[in-house]
Amino acid sequence: MLAYLRLRALVAPLALASLLAILSLGVPSGVAATVSYTSPKATAPAPDLREVAPPVTLKERHVAPTWTAPLSGSYRLTGRFGSSSSLWSTVHTGLDFAAPYGTPLVASTDGVVTFAGYDGAYGYKTVVTLEDGTELWYCHQSTMAVGVGERVAVGQVIGYVGTTGNTTGPHLHLEVRPGGGDPVDPWSHLSGHGVVV
Numbered sequence: 001m002l003a004y005l006r007l008r009a010l011v012a013p014l015a016l017a018s019l020l021a022i023l024s025l026g027v028p029s030g031v032a033a034t035v036s037y038t039s040p041k042a043t044a045p046a047p048d049l050r051e052v053a054p055p056v057t058l059k060e061r062h063v064a065p066t067w068t069a070p071l072s073g074s075y076r077l078t079g080r081f082g083s084s085s086s087l088w089s090t091v092h093t094g095l096d097f098a099a100p101y102g103t104p105l106v107a108s109t110d111g112v113v114t115f116a117g118y119d120g121a122y123g124y125k126t127v128v129t130l131e132d133g134t135e136l137w138y139c140h141q142s143t144m145a146v147g148v149g150e151r152v153a154v155g156q157v158i159g160y161v162g163t164t165g166n167t168t169g170p171h172l173h174l175e176v177r178p179g180g181g182d183p184v185d186p187w188s189h190l191s192g193h194g195v196v197v
């Protein structure tokens with residue numbers, strides 16, 4: 001009897017501990033609850049914000065490209081379109097910007113380089129063709145900085161002022177040829193795009 005009581009005194013706390021252990025091991029149901037809680041919403045794909053916000057600025061520039069003067073430094077206009085001179089065999093087909101030798105030339109607007117090489121009286125000449133087919137000719141360069149097939153952006157340096165070809169001093173001879181045809185007045189064309197040179 002004494003032995004039994006002693007045993008019981010030992011067993012009772014053990015049983016209680018076991019019971020508590022089992023109760024606290026109600027973890028399996030807790031795990032199941034956690035899984036069912038996380039599964040439906042957490043696996044839903046996150047919205048792609050790039051699709052929600054398209055690159056608006058690029059689209060706007062595609063519609064109306066920006067324009068700038070073809071020289072980054074100071075210059076002086078020395079020859080107007082259509083003027084006559086003993087220097088030119090016919091009337092002047094471009095606009096002349098006199099500037100120090102080596103002054104950077106920049107793309108007046110976005111386009112693709114379709115010619116870059118030596119062209120007789122024009123000297124080193126780069127032709128940038130715009131999306132609408134208009135050609136911009138940059139002539140008499142000392143050095144060309146871009147090659148055929150290269151895409152240029154407005155303001156990008158494409159070459160440097162020089163004296164190659166038929167010149168009496170360093171200057172840029174700029175021509176504007178819509179559709180690659182006959183030249184038009186570059187001054188009017190530039191001012192038509194908000195650039196007064």
Ligand SMILES: [Zn+2]
Nearest residue numbers: 079094096173
């Ligand atoms: Zn000229």
